[in-house]
Amino acid sequence: MxxxxxxxxxxxxxxxxxxxxxxxxxxxxxxxxxxxxxxxxxxxxxxxxxxxxxxxxxxxxxxxxxxxxxxxRTSAKQLVQEARKVHLLPLDRCYLVELRKESELLEEASPVVPPRVTHLWTRGDRFFVEATDPQFRRTWGRDDQGRVWMAFGPHRAIRIEPDEVPRWLNLYCDTLTMQPEALLGELLTHFELTREPSPTDSACHIVRARRTFDHPLAALRSAVLELDSETKVLRRLTLERMRQGRLVATVTYTLAETRLLDSDKYELEGHLQTPYEIYTRDHRPERRLVYLKRWFGPHAVLWFPPQTRP
Amino acid sequence: MADESASAASAKEMDAWVLATLPRALAFATSLVDNSAVADDLVHDCYCRLLSKSEVYDLPRDGTKLLYRAITNACINYARKRRFLSLDALAEQSGTLVDRKAEDPCQIVIQREFTQDMESAMRQLTIPQRAALELKSLGHSLQEIAEALETTPTNAGVLVHRARQTLARVLQLDEEKFA
Known part of the structure; x- marks a missing residue:
């Protein structure tokens, strides 16, 4: 051993x-x-x-x-199907993410206390997050290969390979992010969708999604979607996140901006300027551990133990 | 009337407990007997026995401990009996139901490799070792493991230690193989 x-x-x-x-x-x-x-x-x-x-x-x-x-009138299912198609288009949308803790299980599930407000940029199922805390500026994301990365300013960054990403960190990513295409697909498959009356002064459709069966390992209990009546884009989304059959957090996403970003913004390198250094499992792991401790606290050493190579 | 509503509430509480514990219990039993259909039957019987005595036991409090004890015993008994069965039993291997919806192919391959590595590593362990290690990883104390396996806490500790040693050795070998 x-x-x-x-x-x-x-x-x-x-x-x-x-x-x-x-x-x-x-x-x-x-x-x-x-x-x-x-x-x-x-x-x-x-x-x-x-x-x-x-x-x-x-x-x-x-x-x-x-x-x-x-x-x-269009059914709730048709609305969600249209929204899913719209979110497949290669457009970048920025959502303001607000997280409300509903149970202590949230901290038990993830040792990282998520900031109350962040900016989330999405394109399809790719995302990156810009933390709004001015004391500790950082950008992080999970790329299409499942690697989690974090940039600490324009010259230094860390990367965690998929086989190193602890389960709780994946759960944390899933809690904070929404990955619209996958989420809407899940709502269409496992949820009962109903339309709710929209406020008279708003040009949006409201759809409520409730899980058809309470699976104890399900991560999502219900969702309320506000879809733009013209474009069918998600303008506001409220998710009730679950863990071990209990509500742990309510996460609200509000559309803040739509723009066309460079694709490399969804990669770590897109947030760095030369000269830069990326600390990985193979490149200066001891430096990476220092940054991991800044992100996850002193217990980072338990989840990312230094590799002893033969 | 009050009695009826109390018993309905208690039945709901029991249902919630069953639903919360069922997936892990099934996974635990399947890993011990290597056959999901048999695991299904064993877990079913264990739940039925426990639930039929729900007035005697405080299941929301002690149920999980009792359940794992019952499943461990049932699986070990099944494995003992199977030794005397014909080789046809080996052909009963059935795959587990996997929902791969919304997962990307790379993730599926990584998970499959991990599952295969772990399955082959776990097969190197004896059933008591496997049960001891899995119960330990689920947070059971050595005392509880000893009760489940009807042995002493010292022996339970030895089983956990040997299981960890074997698993570490086998997983290490796999790492070298793919290096």
């Missing part, structure tokens, strides 16, 4: 078990347990379901009549 300490081994096993757990859909077994314990009847008698069937038929008939009597 030279380079692999007991703690890191335990963390690896836990991480592996977590991944295995994520791949299990608990619903079929949960229903099977319910059936065995007699809480969910195997089959009900005709007498029991006759009345609900009649009621359901009445509801459907009423709905069909109502549908015919009101002018056709």
């Amino acid at each position: 030279n380079s692999l300490s007991a703690d890191s081994l335990d963390a690896t096993v836990r991480d592996w078990l977590d991944r295995q757990a994520e791949s299990h859909d608990p619903r079929p077994l949960f229903e099977r347990i319910q059936r065995t314990l007699g809480r969910l009847p195997r089959s009900q008698s005709r007498r029991h379901w006759a009345w609900p069937m009649v009621a359901a038929a009445a509801v459907i008939a009423t709905f069909l009549l109502w549908q015919e009597s009101v002018p056709a």
